[in-house]
Amino acid sequence: MEDRSALVLDAVGLQIGGARILHDVSFEVATGEMVGVIGPNGAGKTTLFNVISGVLIPTSGRVLLAGKDVTSRKVHQRARVGLGRTFQTSSVFPGLSARENVRLAAQSKLGGATSPWRMPRAGDEATAVAMRCLDEVELAHHAGTDAGVLSHGDKRKLEIAMLLATEPEVVLLDEPMAGVGSGDVAGLVEVIRRLHRSGRTVLMVEHHMEVLLGLVDRVAVMHHGELLAIDTPKAVMADTAVQQAYLGETV
Amino acid sequence: MSTVLLLLITGVGLGALYFLVASGLSLIYGLMGVLNFAHGSFLTLAGFLGWEVGRRVGDGSWGGLLVGMLVGLVVGALVAAITELVFIRPLYNRHIEQVLVTVGLGLASVALFEGIWGTDPIQIRLPEWLGGTTDVLGANIPNDRWLLIGTAAVVLVLIVLFLQRTSYGLVIRAGVENRTMVTALGIDVRRAFTIVFAIGGAAAGLGGVLASVYYGQVGAHQGTSLLIYAFIVTVIGGLGSLTGAAIASVLVAVIQQFANFYLGGTGDIAIVLALAAVLLVRPTGLMGKVTH
Numbered sequence: 376m377e378d379r380s381a382l383v384l385d386a387v388g389l390q391i392g393g394a395r396i397l398h399d400v401s402f403e404v405a406t407g408e409m410v411g412v413i414g415p416n417g418a419g420k421t422t423l424f425n426v427i428s429g430v431l432i433p434t435s436g437r438v439l440l441a442g443k444d445v446t447s448r449k450v451h452q453r454a455r456v457g458l459g460r461t462f463q464t465s466s467v468f469p470g471l472s473a474r475e476n477v478r479l480a481a482q483s484k485l486g487g488a489t490s491p492w493r494m495p496r497a498g499d500e501a502t503a504v505a506m507r508c509l510d511e512v513e514l515a516h517h518a519g520t521d522a523g524v525l526s527h528g529d530k531r532k533l534e535i536a537m538l539l540a541t542e543p544e545v546v547l548l549d550e551p552m553a554g555v556g557s558g559d560v561a562g563l564v565e566v567i568r569r570l571h572r573s574g575r576t577v578l579m580v581e582h583h584m585e586v587l588l589g590l591v592d593r594v595a596v597m598h599h600g601e602l603l604a605i606d607t608p609k610a611v612m613a614d615t616a617v618q619q620a621y622l623g624e625t626v
Numbered sequence: 627m628s629t630v631l632l633l634l635i636t637g638v639g640l641g642a643l644y645f646l647v648a649s650g651l652s653l654i655y656g657l658m659g660v661l662n663f664a665h666g667s668f669l670t671l672a673g674f675l676g677w678e679v680g681r682r683v684g685d686g687s688w689g690g691l692l693v694g695m696l697v698g699l700v701v702g703a704l705v706a707a708i709t710e711l712v713f714i715r716p717l718y719n720r721h722i723e724q725v726l727v728t729v730g731l732g733l734a735s736v737a738l739f740e741g742i743w744g745t746d747p748i749q750i751r752l753p754e755w756l757g758g759t760t761d762v763l764g765a766n767i768p769n770d771r772w773l774l775i776g777t778a779a780v781v782l783v784l785i786v787l788f789l790q791r792t793s794y795g796l797v798i799r800a801g802v803e804n805r806t807m808v809t810a811l812g813i814d815v816r817r818a819f820t821i822v823f824a825i826g827g828a829a830a831g832l833g834g835v836l837a838s839v840y841y842g843q844v845g846a847h848q849g850t851s852l853l854i855y856a857f858i859v860t861v862i863g864g865l866g867s868l869t870g871a872a873i874a875s876v877l878v879a880v881i882q883q884f885a886n887f888y889l890g891g892t893g894d895i896a897i898v899l900a901l902a903a904v905l906l907v908r909p910t911g912l913m914g915k916v917t918h
Contacts, residue, residue: 466804471796471803479808
């Protein structure tokens with residue numbers, strides 16, 4: 376199983392100043408699989424993402440990306456191994472145009488940003504990649520627009536375009552639907568579905584249950600920093616422990 | 627009328643000097659969150675070394691001055707890059723400590739300069755034309771101001787082109803907006819830190835040589851006194867904004883000139899009042915971004 380796993384969490388724990396934030400979280404996500412992460416507020420969903428992406432280093436356990444132990448690797452090193460993430464709060468660069476936002480992401484992949492001698496201009500490879508990614512999320516018509524003035528849904532799409540430009544194997548989406556107007560939801564769902572269909576492994580935190588259950592292969596339920604269950608949406612919804620812990624007494 | 631014009635153009639000339647120091651300060655703060663108190667030392671050292679090399683090439687000649695400016699530029703960039711690599715980088719993300727290190731460097735280097743070149747400023751020889759004036763609509767403008775304005779304009783254009791047209795410029799602009807996000811994209815921003823320090827140091831180094839042209843002397847305290855004005859300019863312009871620094875440089879220097887002339891030498895008080903006014907009305911400075 377391990378060689379087919381894009382992401383493995385092995386008994387991951389995190390203690391901050393005596394407080395137990397994550398405890399003994401273990402699960403595997405197969406290559407190409409889409410897994411949703413749910414749980415009440417404070418269950419440790421975002422912390423889990425931070426541990427996977429390297430913002431936080433776990434105090435126990437291991438994190439494996441494509442079979443490689445990345446537990447103590449830094450954020451940008453994990454990104455180079457093929458991990459990409461979006462954040463709960465919109466994190467585009469508001470003062471840069473949509474094209475520049477994606478171009479920046481493309482640069483990190485192409486290495487243009489790491490060689491001081493390469494000074495590409497408009498019309499180079501990174502910009503071509505940027506335009507292709509913008510096209511993929513249907514934002515090409517906003518290429519020259521400052522990201523700061525885009526609608527919330529478009530900002531989310533832009534984030535996904537930036538993610539695509541780094542050609543990640545494993546994608547972490549942290550509440551992609553948060554704050555998105557109801558009119559933009561369908562378009563965004565379509566973009567996420569396409570992301571998954573293109574063969575990428577997706578891990579997604581989302582409170583919008585209807586959207587989540589319709590998209591994912593499996594659902595992981597977090598509660599008090601522990602993994603309560605991980606199974607198909609149907610099985611998880613039927614699980615009595617999940618119903619009591621997360622969804623209340625009755626559903 | 628000619629007095630107003632004289633004050634205006636000499637003000638812009640002084641502003642050009644402020645900009646050369648403030649541009650680096652503003653970029654460094656914008657990207658790294660570090661107020662670099664050692665910036666004045668880059669300037670002073672570049673001023674001294676530029677003069678030492680320049681006078682050997684040709685004391686009081688254009689060739690000597692141009693070589694001096696080149697030396698100042700290179701010395702400023704090198705010293706700044708080394709400062710970043712040796713002192714700032716090991717204290718990554720510890721802003722207070724980073725600032726304290728730059729304060730220490732600033733103080734220690736002045737003592738070092740005094741030890742080498744003495745406590746009194748040294749008068750320097752300049753090309754004859756720079757000591758003369760040019761008549762502009764009846765106002766006799768000292769010629770050295772044209773050199774200052776021209777150089778600062780070229781530096782401004784070059785930095786803007788770098789920021790707007792190159793991969794690194796894009797990384798730096800993005801880093802000024804959100805450094806964490808740049809890292810999350812897989813870009814190691816620390817290299818951008820060194821580059822920004824080097825660019826800021828180069829501008830300050832050039833400023834060091836031009837300060838010696840402006841004052842007609844080189845001295846161990848030249849950087850320190852200019853740094854105070856540059857900080858005021860940086861705060862008024864908005865920390866992290868290059869355009870803001872350019873506008874504020876001219877604004878501060880012109881206000882200073884006019885207050886000095888018409889209000890009995892109150893230039894310094896006038897710009898401190900201007901600083902207070904800007905902070906009350908727009909705490910982020912003229913072009914500063916609202917922090918979020």
